[in-house]
Amino acid sequence: MAMATLLLLLFSLLISSYAEETFxxxxxxxxxxxxxxxxxxxxxxxxxxxxxxxxxxxxxxxxxxxxxRSPTKKRMRELDYLAHHLEVLLNDAKNEAQEGNVSLQKIPAWLWGWQSPWKGKLKGGExxxxxxxxxxxxxxxxxxxxxxxxxxxxxxxxxxxxxxxxxxxxxxxxxxxxxxxxxxxxxxxxxxxxxxxxxxxxxxxxxLRFYDCCENYKDFRKSQEPAVEKLKEPILDEVTSALVRRYQLNFTRQDIASLWFLCKEEASLLDITDQACGLFSASEVALLEWTDDLELFILKGYGNSLNYRMGxxxxxxxxxxxxxxxxxxxxxxxxxxxxxxxxxxxxxxxxxxxxxxxxxxxxxxxxxxxxxxxxxxxxxxxxxxxxxxxxxxxxxxxxxxxxxxxxxxxxxxxxxxxxxxxxxxxxxxxxxxxxxxxxxxxxxxxxxxxxxxxYNAVCNVQLEQPEPKPVTSRLSQLLHWLFSRKEKNETQSHKQRVEL
Incomplete structure (x- = not known):
């Protein structure tokens, strides 16, 4: 029985190791x-x-x-901020190491002096x-x-x-x-x-850009984005805690979100998979991928019928x-x-x-x-x-x-x-x-x-419009407003003379 248990354990480890290698x-x-x-x-x-x-x-x-495509300007600025914050974290880690509280050996070498590959680029998204x-x-x-x-x-x-x-x-x-x-x-x-x-x-x-012309969708997306971020927070917090323990750096939730974005850009655009992506385990990558897929589902897919009816x-x-x-x-x-x-x-x-x-x-x-x-x-x-x-x-x-x-x-x-x-x-x-x-x-x-x-019924807010009035009616209203305003001015002028 002990031998069978040992063999089963070894087999599980081999399978797990193979899965990691083929991931x-x-x-x-x-x-x-x-x-x-x-x-x-x-x-x-x-x-x-x-x-x-x-x-x-x-x-x-x-x-x-x-x-x-390349990252957008907004995303490139996010990576520049990440580089700045990583420098702060690394300096803090050096100070902690001097006091004997942490070991620098756990910090991946590529993080030291890292700069965004898109640093200084003025245009993006092409x-x-x-x-x-x-x-x-x-x-x-x-x-x-x-x-x-x-x-x-x-x-x-x-x-x-x-x-x-x-x-x-x-x-x-x-x-x-x-x-x-x-x-x-x-x-x-x-x-x-x-x-x-x-x-x-x-x-x-x-x-082809129905989502840009659909006012109801733009309102829906704006209202749902905070809720989507809330859905993602538990996963980001879980991964953040794991990476803080693993690398002895005080990463924030925003750092992890930016590092995950960097992983995607490096792997897809530059074929670099051993830097930002290397920070995460396969199971952590699967969870972060799932948060992206949730966002896609809720804001662009089956999460709301408005998302596709506008198409x-x-x-x-x-x-x-x-x-x-x-x-x-x-x-x-x-x-x-x-x-x-x-x-x-x-x-x-x-x-x-x-x-x-x-x-x-x-x-x-x-x-x-x-x-x-x-x-x-x-x-x-x-x-x-x-x-x-x-x-x-x-x-x-x-x-x-x-x-x-x-x-x-x-x-x-x-x-x-x-x-x-x-x-x-x-x-x-x-x-x-x-x-x-x-x-x-x-x-x-x-x-x-x-x-x-x-499309118009789905996308445009239907407001109660007052019935159009005849031109003669509107003209008489305008004349009435002008005369009443003139009388009001004359009355005020007379009142001022009396007060003087």
Whole structure:
């Protein structure tokens, strides 16, 4: 019995050691994850549909997030403050060591003299070379995967490319287009060709920046952010206590939040995983990742129906484009006379609500709850498994594709839609958990329930407006006000003369 117990203990230690060695922190960075690192992480239990040989793709919709970007100016300032505070903590530790209270041996060497890699940078948030590469290769892979869709000579009405006015999104669209039309033009040695990227003003872009135009959402987010921070505090406090004990430095909760952000930026942008990320154990990384995923769920995802209902104009646009493609097919329009692909490049705040509108990443009976407008439970805390992970829902360059197929030999439906997330077919609860859904079923079960929510009704506060009065009535009111004011002035003037 003692020998069996010992063997079991040794086996557990080996398994634990192996798990630590195979743990890749870059797969646990929530929405700061790089596309190539996480795109192939999928539900191995799901078997993608075998598309019948007679089915042919006739139209493609793409909704993609921009590629990997540099930190924003606000975040770079946060890292500069972290560097300053780390210097204070290290000086305090040296003083404590001189008094014999702590040991400096526990402090990681890289912390001494550390400065932010982005120190002195005046601009931020731009697409970096890694992000350009992500979108460039996505364009190449989509053309290779659907050659029949991209065999036409380029025309902006056949291959529509749209982006938000934010430079990292439009730059992503350009990188994608260079890959998509690679070798199809006459510009330079690479035979590139020019193509159009259409952008809408930020103030009115309800297709790709609906969250910026939705007043109710902005109010909701502002009101919920403090509550989200409160939810994260117990985890941050737990990790803070662990790191204070481990490294003998008096970290604050804010230090840990900033070090976790630094870990994500170093790992994703610089492939550095042994500095800030090395401060945390695998279980601590899992907890910090979960807090990020909670925030994503509550403020951008299924946590509130407003988060995704405001994306209804985008859903309508996607369905309309497929209906137009079906009409062109039914009316036997010649190839080159109708749109074959509509591709959009935006942000996590666009991709996440759109994924929710499609019903992706739901578990069990959650789709029925969404349909009946019931709230969902928060994603379960590690080590429990969960579908909702920011690293797969919306990594850099994360995307949803809806590919419309014509299946003339099918007796029940002539048109089907394949739904892919990050290029991988995914189960859709509204379509009996298949990835290949009859177009009419998609419309009836998934799209139409959302269409009863009008964007203006969802987003704009409806105030009671007084009935407009006739012009003559308003004119008489103005004259009355002027005469009454004149009489009041004359009375006051007379009163002053009497007093004098």
């Amino acid at each position: 890749d922190v870059r797969q646990h960075l929530s929405t700061v994850s790089r596309y190539g690192v996480v795109k192939d992480i999928a539900d191995n239990a799901f078997v993608a549909s075998k598309i019948p040989d007679e089915c042919r793709p006739i139209h493609l919709n793409l909704v993609a997030r921009h590629g990997t 697409l970096i070379s890694i992000g350009e590469d992500e979108l460039y290769h996505l364009g190449i892979k989509i053309r290779e995967r659907f050659p029949d869709l991209f065999n036409e000579e380029y025309h902006p009405d056949i291959f529509s490319i749209k982006a938000t006015q934010v430079p990292r999104a439009s730059a992503s669209a350009v990188a994608f287009g260079i890959g998509l039309f690679n070798g199809r033009g006459s510009l330079g040695p690479g035979r590139h060709r020019a193509f159009a990227v259409i952008t809408e003003s930020r103030a009115s872009d309800i297709l 209804v104009p985008l859903l309508q646009d996607v369905v309309q484009s497929m209906e137009q493609a079906i009409k062109a097919k039914e009316e036997h329009h010649i190839s080159g006379s109708y749109e074959k692909a509509r591709m959009r490049f935006a942000h996590a705040e666009t991709v996440v609500p759109f994924s929710c509108l499609l019903g992706l990443f739901l578990e069990g009976s959650e789709f029925e709850k969404i349909q009946s407008e019931q709230p969902l439970q928060l994603p379960p805390k590690p080590p429990q498994k969960r579908n909702w992970r920011g690293s797969t829902v919306a990594p850099f360059a994360g995307n949803n594709m809806l590919v419309l197929y014509s299946c003339p030999a099918n007796n029940s439906s002539k048109y089907f839609v394949q739904i892919l997330h990050n290029e991988v077919p995914v189960p859709v609860p509204g379509c009996d958990n298949t990835d290949f859904c009859p177009f009419e079923v998609l419309k009836e079960k998934i799209v139409n329930p959302h269409l009863k929510h009008d």
